[in-house]
Amino acid sequence: MKHSSPAFEAVKPNIGSSFTSLKFLRNENIKSHVWHYHPEVELIFVCGGSGKRQIGSNISYFSEGDLVLMGSNLPHCGMTNENTNNDYEMVIQFKPDFLGETIWELPEMQRIASLLEKAKAGIVFSENIKKTIGKKIVEMHESSSLERLVKFIEILDSLASTSDYRILNAGKYYLQTQVEDNERINLIFNYVKDHFKEQITLEEISDLANMKVPSFCRYFKKITNKTFTQFVNEYRITHSLKLLAEQPLSITEVCFESGFNNFSYFNKTFKEYIKKSPSQYRKEFNFFIE
Numbered sequence: 034m035k036h037s038s039p040a041f042e043a044v045k046p047n048i049g050s051s052f053t054s055l056k057f058l059r060n061e062n063i064k065s066h067v068w069h070y071h072p073e074v075e076l077i078f079v080c081g082g083s084g085k086r087q088i089g090s091n092i093s094y095f096s097e098g099d100l101v102l103m104g105s106n107l108p109h110c111g112m113t114n115e116n117t118n119n120d121y122e123m124v125i126q127f128k129p130d131f132l133g134e135t136i137w138e139l140p141e142m143q144r145i146a147s148l149l150e151k152a153k154a155g156i157v158f159s160e161n162i163k164k165t166i167g168k169k170i171v172e173m174h175e176s177s178s179l180e181r182l183v184k185f186i187e188i189l190d191s192l193a194s195t196s197d198y199r200i201l202n203a204g205k206y207y208l209q210t211q212v213e214d215n216e217r218i219n220l221i222f223n224y225v226k227d228h229f230k231e232q233i234t235l236e237e238i239s240d241l242a243n244m245k246v247p248s249f250c251r252y253f254k255k256i257t258n259k260t261f262t263q264f265v266n267e268y269r270i271t272h273s274l275k276l277l278a279e280q281p282l283s284i285t286e287v288c289f290e291s292g293f294n295n296f297s298y299f300n301k302t303f304k305e306y307i308k309k310s311p312s313q314y315r316k317e318f319n320f321f322i323e
Contacts, residue, residue, distance in 0.1 A: 050178075050181065050182075051127070051131045051132070051182065052125065052126065052127035052128075052131050052182075052185065053073070053124070053125065053126040053127065054123070054124075054125050054173065054174045054181070054185075055123070055124045055125075055126075056121060056122070056123055056124075056171075056174055057121060057122045057123075057124070058121050059118070059119060059120060059121060069108065069109070069110075070106050070107065070108040070109070071105075071106070071126070072105045072106055072128060072129075073105065073126040073127055073128050074102070074103065074104055074105055074126070074127055074128070074129060074149060074152060075102070075103045075109075075124065075125070075126050076100075076101070076102050076103075076123075076124075076125040076126075076170075076188075076192075077099065077100070077101045077102075077103075077112055077122065077123070077124055077125075078098070078099070078100050078122070078123040078163070078166065078167045078170050079095070079098045079099040079100075079112050079117070079119050079122050079123075080098050080119055080120040080121050080122070080123070080167060081097065081098050081118070081119045081120040082097075082098060082117040082118045082119030082120070083095060083096040083097065083117065083118070083275070083278060083279065084112060084117040084275065085271055085272065085275055086099065086101065086109075086110070086112055086157075087109060087110045087222075087226070088101065088103055088107060088108075088109040088155040088201050088202070089107055089108060089109070089154065089155055089201065089202040090202055090222075090256075090257035090258070090259065090264060091155060091201040091202050092264075092267050092268045092271045093157075093201070093271055094271050094274040094275055094278070095112075095157075096278060096318070097160070098119065098163060098167070099112055099157070099163070100157070100158040100162065100163040100166060100167065101155065101156065101157050101158070101201075102148070102152045102155070102156045102158075102192065103152060103155050103156075104149065104150075104152040104153035104154070104155070105128075105129055105153070107152075107153065107154075107155055108219060108222070109155075110226075123167070123170045123171065123174060125170065125185070127185075129149060137149070144190060144193035144194060145186075145189045145190060145193045147193065148189065148192055148193035151200060154200050154201060154202040155200065155201035155202050156198050156199070156200060156201065157198065157199050157201055158192065158195070158197065158198045159195075159197040159198065161197065162192070162195055162197050162198070165191075166188060166191060166192065169184065169187070169188050169191070170188060172184060173185050173188060202257075202258075217242050217243075217252075218253075218256050218257070220241060220242065221238060221241065221242055221253070221261075224238065224241055225238075225264065225265055225268055226268075229265060229268045229269055229272065229291075229292045230290070230291070230292040231292065232294070233265060235249070235250070235261065238261060249261070265292075266302050266306070267306065268292075269291045269292040269293060269302075270291070270302060270303055270306045270307065272290075272291045272292070273287050273288070273290075273291040273293075273299070273303065273311065274307070274314070276290055276291065277311060277314055277315045277318065278315070278318050284311045284312060284315075287311065288300075288311075299311075
């Protein structure tokens, strides 16, 4: 099977604007299967719905919408698909120097400059920030010309002023090193995305990367700050979260549908990552949304 690197996405600003602001209605912006990157920084607000997000080496599950900021050239998949059931999705894309190369050196812009530096690893914001900023993003999108730009700067400043967020990729996973690293690691990511329900051996994935097993293990840990087994388990556990929240399957069925072939190992791994059992997670999730 042929596997490809993340697709380069060409982004064009809105006519008469220095950045791009797009609004997609329910499930209209379906790019969940497309592993892509672009030099533009991207702010995504998903209003409602739930699903999986993969940004860099981080795989996680979101519910009741999402608010994420991603730096330049950080590979990611789209947030929505036909099962997300979001109300709408807002996507803002801008080049780091869209206001000029030296503007971030101004004292007034230091907070935002720091935010953009952190965004290189991907940032997900909390529930309260998501609700507040989501409304501002819609207001900004419906504004015109200079007012839109001013409101956008205010949005960035608000995001830069909060500590209520989580960095998605530990270490410094930017995928901006060597071109050959980009191609190799994304070949691996694509393979896991397509085959996580199957058994993936270290020999198999090392051969795909054209490396010996020990070299591959060192390489993968250096690039992603986690072992390959941890990465695959994280992918499978995230998929199980989606199934537990969205599908009327038994926990045993969720286990095997997520790529685990041992129920005890699934339970143990789930507790390690989520700090609770699958049944407890499902019970608390259902209580939360009722």
